[in-house]
Amino acid sequence: MIQSHAEYRTITTHGYPLPTSPHEPGPAPQLQWIEINQLVVDPSYQRDIGKKGRLNVNRIVEGFEWSKFAPVVVAPLEGGLFAIVDGQHRTTAALLRGIEKVLCQIVYVDRAKQAEAYAAVNGNVTKTTPQQLFHAKLAARDKAALAVAEICAAGGVEIIRGNFSSQNPKPGRTQAIGAITRCFDRYGRDTVITALQCITQTGDGNPGQVRATIIEALCDVLHSMPIWRDAGEALLRALDDFDFADMWESIISGRNFVLSPAVQDLIAERIRHHLSLKLSDENKEAA
Structure with a gap:
């Protein structure tokens, strides 16, 4: 089957410096x-x-x-x-x-x-990043990649291929394909989607906060408290005033290893404490 070339790009030297020295490549292979x-x-x-x-x-x-x-x-x-x-x-x-x-x-x-x-x-091999590999598998219709892509779409998350901009981050954009995949394998589809929505559908969308450690901490909390995970809109309302960025900065300040289990545990503790207060108050009001 001959494919259309409309979506392909040509090889270009635009933006590269021209060679400055003569070179003999040797006999052709x-x-x-x-x-x-x-x-x-x-x-x-x-x-x-x-x-x-x-x-x-x-x-x-x-x-x-x-x-x-x-x-x-x-x-x-x-x-x-x-x-x-x-x-x-x-x-x-x-x-x-x-x-x-x-x-x-x-x-x-x-x-x-x-x-x-x-x-x-x-x-001199150009290393393929996990994000590039994910998109390649997605193009190849890999079942596991398609399942993770569906989770990301439901959670309002986009896996970016290039470098993450910390100067002007956009809500939902992340490189944390490894964390999302791990959590999917460990906790299942629904827990991961809810965890992602806790970030992307609360506050101002929490740009720049779809971080691996935050995702894994949220999944851990929701897995341990399925009644919170299944609370729907009540869960999102409870996190509307939770400042993920402020929490992140306060926890990682002065730390060299931000992906450590200790950081994840501290994040989980902060989230668990906030939800225990908020959802308890909401239940009292409902009663």
Whole structure:
């Protein structure tokens, strides 16, 4: 199926400085399918596959698809062998899947240049943020990502991709995809939605306060007191005069680690105390 190009963007050099020095990129690489039994690892610059590496190999094996398999970068050696410069993990995963050949990008460099290329490939990778990964999974219609997106929409929250602006924050905007996902797994959909609404639908919308620690503290409080979680509008009214920003600043003042369990416990304590007073008063009025 041919897709429309209307929503795509082209590659541009706008905003980048022009190179200031001459550069020789070396011989152009070639693409070739190579038998895995012809590929070897040079221990002088390649690390062994350790515990985390094995987990990565297993992850690749379980979700193996050619659309996710980048060509293995190799350099030719004597005797028809090729040294793997980048791709040891995915080659191992392919072998575990019973695959005999992998697509390789052959670079014609000596051992020193191989090591240099290995360091460059593994050291200069642009890190994918959790927010970018979430949006990528969302575009791929991943079920877990879709479930979290539905929770965010119901809670009035937007997961932003870029940097969070502390100068002019907008209500509901956050990078706390990790906290929302953790709370969804731990407490369930309804508790997380209510916790998010406690921030976005009270006061002035509490811009800048959809923070990981606040979300987790709210979920903890609501989970421990389901009667509050299920109080609906009464819960939101009770938090209308709760100043999340003031509470946050007073708790983190002088602290180096704002994501610590101690901070979360203090936030939960403040919220629990406020709600116990407010909802108790409201129940008395209703009676």
